[in-house]
Amino acid sequence: MLIKSRLFTPGPTPLLPSAQLAMAAADIHHRTADFRALYSRVLADTQTFIGTKNDVVMFASSGTGAMEAAVSNLTSPGDKVLVVTAGKFGERWKSLASAYGCNVEVVSAEYGKTVEPDAVKAKLTPDVRVVYMQATESSTGVRHDVRGIASLLKGTDTLLVVDAITGLGTTHFDVDGWGIDVIIGGSQKAVMIPPGLAYCSVSERAWKRMETTKNPRFYFDLRKERKNAAKGESSYTPAIALIAALASAFDFIRNMGKGDLAAGRVALVNNAEMCAEMMREAALALKLQLFAPDAPSAAVTSILPPAGVDSGRIVKGFRDEFGAVISNGQGEMKGQIFRMAHLGYFDYMDTIATVGALEQVLGVISLPKHVEFGQGLKAAQEVFARVAGSARNAVASSK
Amino acid sequence: MLIKSRLFTPGPTPLLPSAQLAMAAADIHHRTADFRALYSRVLADTQTFIGTKNDVVMFASSGTGAMEAAVSNLTSPGDKVLVVTAGKFGERWKSLASAYGCNVEVVSAEYGKTVEPDAVKAKLTPDVRVVYMQATESSTGVRHDVRGIASLLKGTDTLLVVDAITGLGTTHFDVDGWGIDVIIGGSQKAVMIPPGLAYCSVSERAWKRMETTKNPRFYFDLRKERKNAAKGESSYTPAIALIAALASAFDFIRNMGKGDLAAGRVALVNNAEMCAEMMREAALALKLQLFAPDAPSAAVTSILPPAGVDSGRIVKGFRDEFGAVISNGQGEMKGQIFRMAHLGYFDYMDTIATVGALEQVLGVISLPKHVEFGQGLKAAQEVFARVAGSARNAVASSK
Numbered sequence: 001m002l003i004k005s006r007l008f009t010p011g012p013t014p015l016l017p018s019a020q021l022a023m024a025a026a027d028i029h030h031r032t033a034d035f036r037a038l039y040s041r042v043l044a045d046t047q048t049f050i051g052t053k054n055d056v057v058m059f060a061s062s063g064t065g066a067m068e069a070a071v072s073n074l075t076s077p078g079d080k081v082l083v084v085t086a087g088k089f090g091e092r093w094k095s096l097a098s099a100y101g102c103n104v105e106v107v108s109a110e111y112g113k114t115v116e117p118d119a120v121k122a123k124l125t126p127d128v129r130v131v132y133m134q135a136t137e138s139s140t141g142v143r144h145d146v147r148g149i150a151s152l153l154k155g156t157d158t159l160l161v162v163d164a165i166t167g168l169g170t171t172h173f174d175v176d177g178w179g180i181d182v183i184i185g186g187s188q189k190a191v192m193i194p195p196g197l198a199y200c201s202v203s204e205r206a207w208k209r210m211e212t213t214k215n216p217r218f219y220f221d222l223r224k225e226r227k228n229a230a231k232g233e234s235s236y237t238p239a240i241a242l243i244a245a246l247a248s249a250f251d252f253i254r255n256m257g258k259g260d261l262a263a264g265r266v267a268l269v270n271n272a273e274m275c276a277e278m279m280r281e282a283a284l285a286l287k288l289q290l291f292a293p294d295a296p297s298a299a300v301t302s303i304l305p306p307a308g309v310d311s312g313r314i315v316k317g318f319r320d321e322f323g324a325v326i327s328n329g330q331g332e333m334k335g336q337i338f339r340m341a342h343l344g345y346f347d348y349m350d351t352i353a354t355v356g357a358l359e360q361v362l363g364v365i366s367l368p369k370h371v372e373f374g375q376g377l378k379a380a381q382e383v384f385a386r387v388a389g390s391a392r393n394a395v396a397s398s399k
Numbered sequence: 400m401l402i403k404s405r406l407f408t409p410g411p412t413p414l415l416p417s418a419q420l421a422m423a424a425a426d427i428h429h430r431t432a433d434f435r436a437l438y439s440r441v442l443a444d445t446q447t448f449i450g451t452k453n454d455v456v457m458f459a460s461s462g463t464g465a466m467e468a469a470v471s472n473l474t475s476p477g478d479k480v481l482v483v484t485a486g487k488f489g490e491r492w493k494s495l496a497s498a499y500g501c502n503v504e505v506v507s508a509e510y511g512k513t514v515e516p517d518a519v520k521a522k523l524t525p526d527v528r529v530v531y532m533q534a535t536e537s538s539t540g541v542r543h544d545v546r547g548i549a550s551l552l553k554g555t556d557t558l559l560v561v562d563a564i565t566g567l568g569t570t571h572f573d574v575d576g577w578g579i580d581v582i583i584g585g586s587q588k589a590v591m592i593p594p595g596l597a598y599c600s601v602s603e604r605a606w607k608r609m610e611t612t613k614n615p616r617f618y619f620d621l622r623k624e625r626k627n628a629a630k631g632e633s634s635y636t637p638a639i640a641l642i643a644a645l646a647s648a649f650d651f652i653r654n655m656g657k658g659d660l661a662a663g664r665v666a667l668v669n670n671a672e673m674c675a676e677m678m679r680e681a682a683l684a685l686k687l688q689l690f691a692p693d694a695p696s697a698a699v700t701s702i703l704p705p706a707g708v709d710s711g712r713i714v715k716g717f718r719d720e721f722g723a724v725i726s727n728g729q730g731e732m733k734g735q736i737f738r739m740a741h742l743g744y745f746d747y748m749d750t751i752a753t754v755g756a757l758e759q760v761l762g763v764i765s766l767p768k769h770v771e772f773g774q775g776l777k778a779a780q781e782v783f784a785r786v787a788g789s790a791r792n793a794v795a796s797s798k
Contacts, residue, residue: 001655001669001746004746004748267401271400271401321787322747347400347401347402348721348752352751352776353747353749356748356751356752356755356780357748357751360747360783373777374776377751381758381773385762388759391400
């Protein structure tokens with residue numbers, strides 16, 4: 001049979017074709033007016049995509065680079081910081097803050113659960129300089145309550161840093177309204193281009209904090225990068241092709257919003273929400289358990305395999321039968337869950353196809369007598385029909 | 400919502416990504432050793448893809464160019480030829496043969512039916528110089544019995560010319576064994592690249608026929624092209640980028656056959672057969688009628704819309720809701736059928752997604768009370784499970 005290679009992983013995600021072409025064509029030099037015009041436009045679009053008036057900076061790095069910047073620039077050795085964690089990426093904040101000599105307090109929830117704002121509140125003393133958290137923890141598929149936690153910090157001197165690497169484009173944020181001081185994104189996620197770019201927006205009070213913090217930084221120096229960004233420049237050689245690709249991706253998202261990038265961002269989030277709901281309902285109809293049923297993210301859905309089955313068999317089934325790469329659990333969750341992504345360049349047809357493939361994989365490798373073909377698909381179809389129907393009604397009633 | 404553009408048309412078909420890149424990179428001159436090596440390799444691969452030992456020629460043209468070559472090179476004015484027709488492309492043979500002054504006899508079947516070999520036999524007199532037919536009539540979705548008709552010509556002086564533009568890669572042929580003198584293919588079909596290349600293989604007795612035929616030809620001169628092809632050259636400027644793309648497509652098909660292009664061709668046909676069967680069973684489960692139930696091609700499935708519904712509404716539903724281009728009926732069939740393609744770069748996931756979209760389109764625009772979501776999908780799932788199960792068993796028992 002013919003088998004196409006497809007990614008259903010929470011990053012890298014499938015590449016947008018127009019961005020691929022833009023990347024291939026990006027044969028320009030970075031110390032030219034052409035590049036400055038491109039970069040200035042991309043930075044402005046990034047602001048709109050994040051939904052903030054705060055200045056944005058960008059690094060040629062993976063998302064972890066911007067996470068490091070949010071630690072090295074905003075803390076001094078010995079500073080007390082609070083890390084909200086319920087998975088592998090929460091633990092990365094802990095490692096980063098420890099590496100920079102912070103006094104790290106942790107609020108954690110078990111894998112698959114979200115951290116309740118009340119749990120954060122209990123540990124939030126006035127000497128906490130920064131709270132570090134994820135918007136969505138892609139190792140478990142959980143969404144954290146960014147708004148709820150942000151509201152705890154109102155009127156305090158504590159900064160809020162949100163790793164939204166898989167949250168941007170899958171979660172509705174009001175960055176400035178809620179008071180998110182730093183929010184971080186990466187290129188290989190909902191913006192549909194390859195890895196290699198990290199970006200973040202930084203609030204005025206976070207810029208001010210940097211005037212006194214003492215941790216060392218050089219490549220990830222936010223203030224230096226901000227100064228250069230204002231001129232359409234980057235401090236060091238930028239990832240030119242990825243920036244050209246990102247420009248093209250923002251054009252695509254703008255198109256989704258009929259010429260309005262902010263509206264396109266909303267549409268992109270709604271799309272991921274719909275795909276995720278299709279997948280959740282399909283999994284439940286196939287009598288599978290969701291790993292994060294209480295606060296599921298729209299970026300990635302984590303599903304438990306049937307009892308007694310290693311989730312690696314599901315992952316292998318997708319790869320061998322369908323050329324589709326889905327994710328196993330990470331670290332201690334390996335073998336216990338499998339994860340299907342919805343962030344970025346996925347649509348209804350991709351999602352229904354993935355549900356179909358899931359039925360086949362389950363039917364063949366684990367549940368030959370339990371899966372009735374069409375059950376998961378029917379549930380996913382009903383979600384789409386309802387969501388699409390509501391969208392049509394909304395359009396009709398606005399006319 | 401995010402909507403991807405997708406083609407489900409019987410040509411152009413979805414482009415193979417590696418062929419797209421090869422096309423973009425094809426910055427070479429055609430009067431060089433590099434091109435000659437490329438072209439010679441592509442011509443040899445084309446032979447293997449067709450499954451013939453006969454020489455192959457190629458034109459920068461649409462498939463109709465090679466059809467014209469098969470008329471202008473093989474006939475003289477006044478020659479009696481027999482055209483087998485049951486659709487728009489059969490009628491094209493009639494127009495072509497008439498344009499070149501042939502005395503055209505027609506054997507026809509109504510749209511949606513195949514032409515039975517017995518009907519051909521009844522009109523096959525010894526003075527018929529050439530029989531022209533389609534392998535698959537993509538305007539109706541019918542497959543003709545090439546083998547049955549070829550067997551009627553054994554031991555006669557009548558040549559058999561088969562337009563297999565949508566037949567190659569969707570039909571198993573034994574070109575030399577059955578005695579197909581000329582078989583014609585096009586680039587925008589099962590070989591997964593854009594339009595602009597036509598190719599055909601030509602038997603020794605057809606080459607011999609050309610020594611005496613009198614119709615005029617220049618651009619589509621098969622003998623001139625054969626002579627140049629033997630040197631890795633084309634008579635006129637070739638479609639270089641498409642030839643580079645075709646080389647890449649043959650590599651992909653070879654990969655499907657684990658390094659064996661002939662095996663890959665078989666796998667490609669089996670894949671189309673499977674996708675087509677999934678679609679047929681889904682349509683029937685959704686209580687739709689097939690337009691060509693008796694002899695359906697694997698290239699394209701023609702389906703009647705629900706009673707009282709113009710098929711254009713189905714086509715529009717696919718386009719507006721899912722960004723998917725499917726085909727309406729052509730000519731007099733417009734509004735009466737819709738057509739979904741399976742030839743080339745389609746896989747299980749594409750097909751199951753198309754069935755899902757069909758359920759949604761029917762549910763919304765025509766059968767809100769009749770479609771139960773999942774019915775068509777279930778039928779398609781069962782086809783795949785059976786076909787994939789047989790394939791697995793075949794592999795297991797060969798070990």
